[in-house]
Structures are given as structure tokens and as C-alpha cells.
Amino acid sequence: MNRSITLLTLAALSTAATSAAAQSYTTTFDEGLDGWEGSNGSFLTTNTSNGNRHIRSVDETFGVWYRNTGNAEFLGDYTQSDSVTLSMDIRVDLLNSQNLPDTIVPYTRPLVVELRNYRYAGGFHQYGSVYFVLSREINETNQDDWTTFSITFDPSSTDLPEGWGGFGGDNDQDGPVLPEGATFADIVSNVDEIVFSTYDPEEFYLFAFFDVSVDNFSITRDAGCTADFNDDGVLDFFDVSLFINAFGAQDPAADLNQDRAYDFFDVSAFLSAYNAGCP
Ligand SMILES: [Ca+2]
Ligand SMILES: [Ca+2]
Ligand SMILES: [Ca+2]
Numbered sequence: 001m002n003r004s005i006t007l008l009t010l011a012a013l014s015t016a017a018t019s020a021a022a023q024s025y026t027t028t029f030d031e032g033l034d035g036w037e038g039s040n041g042s043f044l045t046t047n048t049s050n051g052n053r054h055i056r057s058v059d060e061t062f063g064v065w066y067r068n069t070g071n072a073e074f075l076g077d078y079t080q081s082d083s084v085t086l087s088m089d090i091r092v093d094l095l096n097s098q099n100l101p102d103t104i105v106p107y108t109r110p111l112v113v114e115l116r117n118y119r120y121a122g123g124f125h126q127y128g129s130v131y132f133v134l135s136r137e138i139n140e141t142n143q144d145d146w147t148t149f150s151i152t153f154d155p156s157s158t159d160l161p162e163g164w165g166g167f168g169g170d171n172d173q174d175g176p177v178l179p180e181g182a183t184f185a186d187i188v189s190n191v192d193e194i195v196f197s198t199y200d201p202e203e204f205y206l207f208a209f210f211d212v213s214v215d216n217f218s219i220t221r222d223a224g225c226t227a228d229f230n231d232d233g234v235l236d237f238f239d240v241s242l243f244i245n246a247f248g249a250q251d252p253a254a255d256l257n258q259d260r261a262y263d264f265f266d267v268s269a270f271l272s273a274y275n276a277g278c279p
Helices: 003-013 184-188 237-248 264-276
Strands: 023-027 036-038 042-046 053-061 065-068 083-096 109-117 128-138 147-153 164-167 193-197 208-222
Touching: 036 042, 036 053, 065 208, 083 109, 083 128, 109 184, 128 147, 128 184, 164 184, 237 264
Parallel strands: none
Antiparallel strands: 023 208, 036 065, 042 053, 053 208, 065 193, 083 147, 083 208, 109 128, 109 193, 128 164
């Protein structure tokens, strides 16, 4: 390999900066349900004072849920991204035992996001899933105005990341578990359905009166970028410099084809990634 020519090429490339922004998608409900479906008693409504459109759910039920099986923005292979953030807004106008005369007891419920993979259907379960409790304190007091909840996670994690649970395994005498042989990454490599709900799979619930509003369901996929060596979202001289240093030091970070050799193929992979830019 002619190292000086390679360095010149890299230097030439370094003048062409490329932006690598994370990709975000939000259902605002301003244009309709956008593939989302709500539990019984859910409907689109518009705030007359500010024109904001959202879903409102009014029902006597064990819990409310919102699921999407049709909007590809929220589904598919999460493991293509370095990190994924899921977010939603919720307001609670009523969550209590109002059905019993003179004994209005406020209830507190969790708010859960669950990612379901139908390939792990089996036994008594219709899917394998992973879930995260965004809050255990959803009630009339805490959510008397809009509150945003979100979770960011590494979709390539094999173990359940901190705070996540698994569901769909048959060996669940002590609570829900991942399907046998499935990792966290296996489940989120094929998300068929995403659900926001007040159901923690580990708990059971009494009937309650709900008047809950939700809005701004969003997903942010940070695609990551091989050539962005300093992870600042921009491809420039600093990334080239860091690559050259790592390559010279035989740092595994520069072994882009992961064959433990530091040669032309790694430089070529870096050039290709750099030229491709960041998604
Ligand atoms: Ca809205
Ligand atoms: Ca960079
Ligand atoms: Ca290599």
C-alpha cells in the first residue's frame, strides 16, 4: 500500500464535510391516526384553544393502550441503528374509582412501551416482546398537564438493558421472561408492533375510569456512522485524523472489516464509508 497516496486521498476527502443527523419521526395526530389504534373509547379530538389534535380515551377499563402495526416508521429492524429513542406525551384528566358512589379513589398506573415480534409466537403467547416502564406514577395529579416520557436504548444489546423486561417465554412462573433463546436484539430486529399502554405485564389491574389524552408518539433512530470517528455527527478532517492515528496504532477501532489485520481493506472501508456520508 502506498501510504502517502492514501493519506493524500484522505486529506482531499476531508474537505467534504457531510452531516449525520439522527432521523426522527413523530405522529402529531394533526393529520389523523397515522397508523395508530387506540383502546376502546379512543378518538381523535382537537383542543379548541390552540388547535392541537391528539387522541383522547374515555372508558371504564383495566387500562388504555395505543398500538401501531402499520406505520413502517415505527417498525422493522431497530438494530440497524446505534441508538433508538421512543417518546410520547400524556395527560390524565381522570383516573379513579368514580364508578363507586361517593368513594372517588385516585388510581396510579404505569406507562409502558412494548416492542412485539410476532416471529416469537409460541406456547400461550402470540408474540415475544421487550418492554420498558416509562413511569410508575401516572395519575391525575402528576399528569394534570402534558408530560413527556422517553427512553433511549442500544438496540444491539443482547442482554435486556437496565429497566427492560422480556415477555413471551413459557418459563414464566416467576414473571414474564424473554422467549427461550431470544436476546433483546433478536426481539427488536423485527418489531411488528409497538404499544404504549398502562399495562405492566407483571401486574394485574382493577377496573378504573380513564380520561387520558396522548400525543406526539415519536421515534428517533440514530443510524450511527462508521466514518464519524469522534461521534459528533459531522464527517471532517478530525475523523480522518483519528482514523489515521488509530490505523497507525493498530487500534481495533480502525480494523473496520474486523479481521484483526490493519491493511488496505480497512483504509478502503474507511474511504467508502466516508464517501457514502452519514445517513
Ligand atoms: Ca398533536
Ligand atoms: Ca466526526
Ligand atoms: Ca482489517
